């Protein structure tokens with residue numbers, strides 16, 4: 001094989017893509033004696049290494065920080081969600097729970113006062129109804145949840 005033919009096989013040879021052993025052997029035999037082709041192979045190898053190195057650098061220097069950024073971003077979103085939830089708990093839920101607790105105390109007090117006079121099931125139902133009435137009055141869903149045991 002002449003140099004022109006060999007040079008066509010150099011890239012597949014470098015990438016181990018030459019399927020035919022005869023061609024591989026011919027290329028190797030030619031490279032042993034031909035300076036021009038072995039120089040071209042060296043050049044191709046350098047380019048290949050450079051591309052690989054560049055990819056590695058890309059992975060290390062560009063991809064990795066972006067992955068870290070993404071992780072931090074996700075972490076930040078998690079923190080924000082948690083803070084939002086905590087804020088919600090602090091500003092909305094806890095005061096409403098406090099309200100609910102206060103309402104329950106009032107309801108229990110009313111019922112305790114009523115206890116003495118409860119003499120029938122009807123009266124007991126009536127006293128239970130007052131819980132719902134108070135609940136309706138305050139429009140407090142948290143109280144509802146607490147009373148239903150959810």
Ligand SMILES: [Zn+2]
Nearest residue numbers: 003034036037
């Ligand atoms: Zn040659």
